[in-house]
Amino acid sequence: MIKAETIKEVRDQVRAWRKEGLTIGLVPTMGYLHEGHASLVDKAVSQCDRVIVSDFVNPTQFGPTEDLSTYPRDFERDCRLLEEHGASLVFHPSVEEMYGEDAATYVEILNDMPKRLCGQTRPIHFRGVCTVVSKLFNIATPDKAFFGMKDAQQLSIIKKMVRDMSYGIEIVGCPIIREDDGLAKSSRNTYLSDDERQAALVLSKAVKLGKEMAENGEKDAAKILDAQRALIEKEPLAKIDYVSAADFDTLEPATEVKEGTLFAMAVYIGKTRLIDNFLF
Amino acid sequence: MIKAETIKEVRDQVRAWRKEGLTIGLVPTMGYLHEGHASLVDKAVSQCDRVIVSDFVNPTQFGPTEDLSTYPRDFERDCRLLEEHGASLVFHPSVEEMYGEDAATYVEILNDMPKRLCGQTRPIHFRGVCTVVSKLFNIATPDKAFFGMKDAQQLSIIKKMVRDMSYGIEIVGCPIIREDDGLAKSSRNTYLSDDERQAALVLSKAVKLGKEMAENGEKDAAKILDAQRALIEKEPLAKIDYVSAADFDTLEPATEVKEGTLFAMAVYIGKTRLIDNFLF
Numbered sequence: 001m002i003k004a005e006t007i008k009e010v011r012d013q014v015r016a017w018r019k020e021g022l023t024i025g026l027v028p029t030m031g032y033l034h035e036g037h038a039s040l041v042d043k044a045v046s047q048c049d050r051v052i053v054s055d056f057v058n059p060t061q062f063g064p065t066e067d068l069s070t071y072p073r074d075f076e077r078d079c080r081l082l083e084e085h086g087a088s089l090v091f092h093p094s095v096e097e098m099y100g101e102d103a104a105t106y107v108e109i110l111n112d113m114p115k116r117l118c119g120q121t122r123p124i125h126f127r128g129v130c131t132v133v134s135k136l137f138n139i140a141t142p143d144k145a146f147f148g149m150k151d152a153q154q155l156s157i158i159k160k161m162v163r164d165m166s167y168g169i170e171i172v173g174c175p176i177i178r179e180d181d182g183l184a185k186s187s188r189n190t191y192l193s194d195d196e197r198q199a200a201l202v203l204s205k206a207v208k209l210g211k212e213m214a215e216n217g218e219k220d221a222a223k224i225l226d227a228q229r230a231l232i233e234k235e236p237l238a239k240i241d242y243v244s245a246a247d248f249d250t251l252e253p254a255t256e257v258k259e260g261t262l263f264a265m266a267v268y269i270g271k272t273r274l275i276d277n278f279l280f
Numbered sequence: 281m282i283k284a285e286t287i288k289e290v291r292d293q294v295r296a297w298r299k300e301g302l303t304i305g306l307v308p309t310m311g312y313l314h315e316g317h318a319s320l321v322d323k324a325v326s327q328c329d330r331v332i333v334s335d336f337v338n339p340t341q342f343g344p345t346e347d348l349s350t351y352p353r354d355f356e357r358d359c360r361l362l363e364e365h366g367a368s369l370v371f372h373p374s375v376e377e378m379y380g381e382d383a384a385t386y387v388e389i390l391n392d393m394p395k396r397l398c399g400q401t402r403p404i405h406f407r408g409v410c411t412v413v414s415k416l417f418n419i420a421t422p423d424k425a426f427f428g429m430k431d432a433q434q435l436s437i438i439k440k441m442v443r444d445m446s447y448g449i450e451i452v453g454c455p456i457i458r459e460d461d462g463l464a465k466s467s468r469n470t471y472l473s474d475d476e477r478q479a480a481l482v483l484s485k486a487v488k489l490g491k492e493m494a495e496n497g498e499k500d501a502a503k504i505l506d507a508q509r510a511l512i513e514k515e516p517l518a519k520i521d522y523v524s525a526a527d528f529d530t531l532e533p534a535t536e537v538k539e540g541t542l543f544a545m546a547v548y549i550g551k552t553r554l555i556d557n558f559l560f
Contacts, residue, residue: 011448018298098446104391105410105444111384130385135446141421164385166378166415168291 001082002089007098007139010052010091014141022049026142026169028133031055031092032072032187033081036177040146041085043174050088052140059095060106061128072190091140098135107134109160113251117153117264118275121241129154130161137167144170148177150184152262152277156248176276178204184276191272199237200269203276206231206243210263211278219257221245232267241266241273248279281362282369287378287419290332290371294421302329306422306449308413311335311372312352313361316457316465320426321365323454330368332420339375340386341408352470371420378415387414389440393531397433397544398555401521409434410441417447424450428457430464432542432557436528456556458484464556471552479517480549483556486511486523490543491558499537501525512547521546521553528559 004010017024025048027040033055044051055078062068075092082090107130108114114126137145147155155173162171177185182204183197192200206228213224229243245254248262257280264277284290297304305328307320313335324331335358342348355372362370387410388394394406417425427435435453442451457465462484463477472480486508493504509523525534528542537560544557 007446019301021299100443102391103444104393105387105389105441107385107387107414107445109385111382113384131445134387138446138448141448161385163380164383165387165411166287166418168418168421 001087004089004091005093010139013089017050024048024142025051026140026145027053028136029055030057031078032074033078034185036148036185038085039177040174041087044146045086048144052089053082053087054091054136056093058132060131061125063122063124072187106131113157116251117244118266126157133158142169144172146172146174149173150176152264156251188272196237196270199235200274202232202235202238203267203274207276207278214257214280221254221257237269239268281367284369284371285373290419293369297330304328304422305331306420306425307333308416309335310337311358312354312467313358314465316428318365319457320454321367324426325366328424332369333362333367334371334416336373338412340411341405343402352467386411393437396531397524398546406437413438422449424452426452426454429453430456432544436531468552476517476550479515480554482512482515482518483547483554487556487558494537494560501534501537517549519548
């Protein structure tokens with residue numbers, strides 16, 4: 001596996017692969033990789049000749065009060081996981097390499113999509129995501145890019161950005177990977193104390209409850225959301241940020257449960273903000 | 281020459297050319313082509329195996345009171361010129377093809393560059409330019425793209441955007457092409473009455489005067505600007521929008537004349553807004 005720290009190294013390698021007629025998959029990550037990321041790499045390896053994984057904690061998607069400085073990092077461990085799963089190249093740039101001294105250009109969706117759900121408490125988050133993902137697209141020029149459904153709003157927004165910006169890149173969404181007890185895999189799970197780790201199960205339990213109600217024919221989204229909220233509120237360590245239903249493509253609030261309805265939540269467990277969801 | 285109206289046609293053709301190992305140049309235009317555009321195509325043909333010219337009046341770069349609806353168009357004449365100059369493909373999409381029904385994603389430089397010079401009276405112009413040029417980059421995936429120095433601020437902003445967004449595309453700036461009497465070629469010259477056409481010479485005369493002063497060693501930008509303004513103000517049909525000096529790379533106001541100092545102006549001749557400049 002090639003380890004690249006500069007944009008130029010990635011570009012040169014991509015050019016060489018393109019000369020051989022090889023297809024390229026991109027898996028953008030912020031590192032501290034877990035089985036969720038590994039499943040994205042596996043899917044990319046199964047569909048593309050070469051797989052580039054970016055491993056970069058992107059500062060422009062963190063708000064001033066968020067966990068940029070404490071976000072967990074372990075590049076050596078990441079490399080071992082990526083090598084095991086058959087990645088061809090890991091791109092691990094510095095902030096300086098990605099943004100230089102005076103970067104000022106942003107890619108932004110100027111409708112309500114980035115303001116809904118997580119956007120209510122993270123107002124600049126999706127602007128940062130769209131900007132860094134665009135840059136990674138421009139550097140790696142992949143045929144396909146792979147994103148996890150755990151960040152459902154991110155996936156919806158990236159798909160919208162790709163349509164609007166006419167990128168010739170197929171966006172592949174991949175299922176949420178969970179621990180044995182149901183907790184959705186997340187690099188931020190490492191923040192949880194033992195008590196919080198136990199309390200955090202309330203998210204996946206609420207997802208499971210909502211999913212069962214929807215599969216059993218409940219058509220009123222509010223009833224599902226009420227039941228999910230009631231379950232979460234029983235957990236003393238949990239504080240709801242939002243529990244919402246939205247159309248997956250537009251992120252408009254949904255009242256009726258139908259194909260494409262996303263049930264998403266963000267819940268603080270102690271100081272750690274966790275997200276989970278299901279797509280009907 | 282291939283005439284493509286859809287993004288997919290361009291993508292398919294680009295893919296075929298890439299398979300043959302051919303290099304691609306892009307010349308973005310708004311059509312109603314003149315010798316200025318032709319010089320960009322000539323340069324592109326001399327440096328690239330295949331040349332794509334986009335011919336699209338981009339609505340997102342026009343303000344609500346600007347000349348979107350009256351902007352001159354003559355696609356058949358454009359095609360003849362492009363064929364003569366050896367373009368390989370002209371991309372002539374509809375607004376619907378480019379923006380669909382609900383496009384909401386924009387590329388924007390969030391520093392002062394798009395607010396200076398023309399940005400003072402055209403506040404959304406460069407956001408529209410950056411957005412459509414990014415889309416054209418993503419559709420045509422060129423090795424090089426060619427822009428005229430007449431739109432000096434646009435060229436400076438596109439270069440900045442390409443750096444910030446990590447596009448692997450070389451931006452080639454090309455000299456201003458002028459009529460025999462000095463008037464910079466522009467599709468908007470067609471708006472001018474006979475009297476206005478004569479009065480419009482005041483721009484190129486002021487450019488020539490400023491250039492001579494700079495070449496003769498004048499280091500004080502204000503003195504050059506004052507002389508340019510005095511010359512323009514003698515013309516009754518002319519109304520100055522701005523006459524300014526700026527650093528070409530940053531567009532920060534310049535007081536001292538040195539390499540890289542841009543002297544730019546926008547002047548209304550009757551109702552027609554014309555621009556001209558020189559780069560020291």
